[in-house]
Amino acid sequence: MKYGVISVFVIFVLISFSFASCSSAPAAVEEPEDKTAVVISSNDFEDSQLEPWVARGEGVSVEVSNAFAHSGSFSVYVSGRTQNWNGVQADLLSLIASGKNYHFSVWVYQNSGESKNMYLTVERTYKGDKNWDRVAEISVPSGEWVELSGDYSVPRKDVSEFVLYVEAEDATLDFYIDDVFLSKM
Numbered sequence: 001m002k003y004g005v006i007s008v009f010v011i012f013v014l015i016s017f018s019f020a021s022c023s024s025a026p027a028a029v030e031e032p033e034d035k036t037a038v039v040i041s042s043n044d045f046e047d048s049q050l051e052p053w054v055a056r057g058e059g060v061s062v063e064v065s066n067a068f069a070h071s072g073s074f075s076v077y078v079s080g081r082t083q084n085w086n087g088v089q090a091d092l093l094s095l096i097a098s099g100k101n102y103h104f105s106v107w108v109y110q111n112s113g114e115s116k117n118m119y120l121t122v123e124r125t126y127k128g129d130k131n132w133d134r135v136a137e138i139s140v141p142s143g144e145w146v147e148l149s150g151d152y153s154v155p156r157k158d159v160s161e162f163v164l165y166v167e168a169e170d171a172t173l174d175f176y177i178d179d180v181f182l183s184k185m
């Protein structure tokens with residue numbers, strides 16, 4: 001009788017163990033990390049916070065504005081530009097990793113009265129040498145919000161500077177940005 005109880009117990013343990021082994025097997029196959037986009041930075045400027053966006057170029061002004069908005073009531077007004085590379089920029093060095101792929105998206109607006117070419121660009125420095133990579137370029141009609149977006153593969157290099165910025169071919173164009181969405185793919 002005693003052996004019978006032990007036998008039943010042993011069989012129960014063995015069955016439980018084999019079920020546990022079977023059910024745990026699929027869990028060992030994890031989703032590859034890169035399949036899901038991970039947001040590294042996003043701004044809709046509704047909280048009036050500019051960070052990590054700052055002016056790019058001497059005399060350039062960036063400020064939260066409620067004059068125009070793609071989302072909500074606020075965007076960022078960029079003015080005082082005197083060079084085509086002037087604009088608004090974000091230091092992403094601490095947010096990106098070498099060899100990884102990213103998707104950068106910024107909505108832009110200008111109301112100069114005519115279409116203007118605008119660009120999303122990465123400035124990066126590797127061993128003292130600066131490089132400028134065009135992520136996206138688009139003709140922005142006056143008075144329309146347009147998405148400036150593109151994919152970017154960070155080179156497998158240990159860069160010392162990684163700055164994303166919005167610029168315009170017209171050196172003195174004032175413009176607005178809103179709904180920044182930067183993600184790792």
Ligand SMILES: [Ca+2]
Pocket residue numbers: 044045046069070071072073074075178179
């Ligand atoms: Ca907004």
